[in-house]
Amino acid sequence: MKPVPQATSLRRAPVQRRSAERLTRILDACADLLDEVGYDALSTRAVALRAGVPIGSVYRFFGNKRAMADALAERNFERYTDRVTHRLEQSDGEGDWRAAMDAVLDEYLDMKRTAPGFSLVDFGNQIPVGARYAEPNHRVADRLTELLSAYLGRTPDDDLRRTFLIAVETADTLVHLAFRMSPEGDEDIIAETRALLRAYLGRVLD
Numbered sequence: 001m002k003p004v005p006q007a008t009s010l011r012r013a014p015v016q017r018r019s020a021e022r023l024t025r026i027l028d029a030c031a032d033l034l035d036e037v038g039y040d041a042l043s044t045r046a047v048a049l050r051a052g053v054p055i056g057s058v059y060r061f062f063g064n065k066r067a068m069a070d071a072l073a074e075r076n077f078e079r080y081t082d083r084v085t086h087r088l089e090q091s092d093g094e095g096d097w098r099a100a101m102d103a104v105l106d107e108y109l110d111m112k113r114t115a116p117g118f119s120l121v122d123f124g125n126q127i128p129v130g131a132r133y134a135e136p137n138h139r140v141a142d143r144l145t146e147l148l149s150a151y152l153g154r155t156p157d158d159d160l161r162r163t164f165l166i167a168v169e170t171a172d173t174l175v176h177l178a179f180r181m182s183p184e185g186d187e188d189i190i191a192e193t194r195a196l197l198r199a200y201l202g203r204v205l206d
Contacts, residue, residue, distance in 0.1 A: 010061050010071060023061055025051040027075055030068045039069065039120055072117055073124030075138070079115075080123070081143050083107045088114030088151050097205040100148050101197055105171060109190065112179060119179070137172055142166035152205070163204045167197055 010023075029050035042065050042106055048055040055116035062068045087103035111118050123136040141164045148164070149156035171193055 010067075014088055021049075022053055022057055025053060026058055026061065027068070027072050028116070030065075031115070034069070034072075034117035034120045042069075044068070069121050070124060073121045076111065076115065076118060076121065077123045077136075077139065079142075079195075080107060080111060081147065083111075084144070085147060088147065095151070095153055097152055097201060098198065099149075100151055101167075101193075104144060104148075105175075105194060105197070108171070108175065109185060112175065113184060136157060137168050138165065141168045144168065159204075163201070167201060170200070171197060 026047060029047045030042070033046055033050060037046075044058045044062070044065055045055055047065075047068065048058045051058075058068075062071065074091070084103050084107050087107060088100060089097050091103065112122075125139060141161065145156050145161045145164050148154075149160060154160060174189060174193040174196070175185070178185040181189060
């Protein structure tokens with residue numbers, strides 16, 4: 001079953017499979033409509049219609065469209081960390097921070113290109129459109145510290161956490177620039193981002 005958002009973003013957490021599947025349809029519909037009409041034109045009624053569920057089912061989980069967007073961002077975050085975890089588990093270069101960095105950046109780029117609604121909500125830091133908040137990047141950095149410290153055989157101390165936070169903030173800014181320049185992400189900017197991250201992380205992790 002696909003991961004569902006944490007209960008903190010929901011009025012009511014699904015307890016049965018049928019309810020979880022309905023929540024998945026609602027979030028899928030929300031993501032598709034974000035790409036088609038944007039956040040301002042998004043409505044709970046349109047989401048219910050697209051998902052093929054009664055409007056009451058939407059309100060059972062969400063009080064408004066912002067709560068839906070927050071839940072979608074939470075799902076994106078869980079799916080992203082699952083993808084990074086899988087990449088690291090399949091990696092032949094265990095302990096190689098460069099392979100780990102490539103996994104972290106590549107999976108984010110792939111979601112930017114393919115995940116519906118991701119361009120507007122990613123992990124929860126772009127609504128209202130253009131707004132930038134620190135909290136989601138702190139959550140990403142904390143989760144990556146947990147994942148990568150084990151992979152790299154390092155102690156997840158404050159220094160490592162700060163290193164990954166700086167890397168996440170830097171990559172976030174530059175990747176958004178790349179996607180403003182080109183719908184698929186400007187390859188030259190992405191290459192510069194990768195080189196910059198390698199240079200910075202190399203000073204700390206080599």
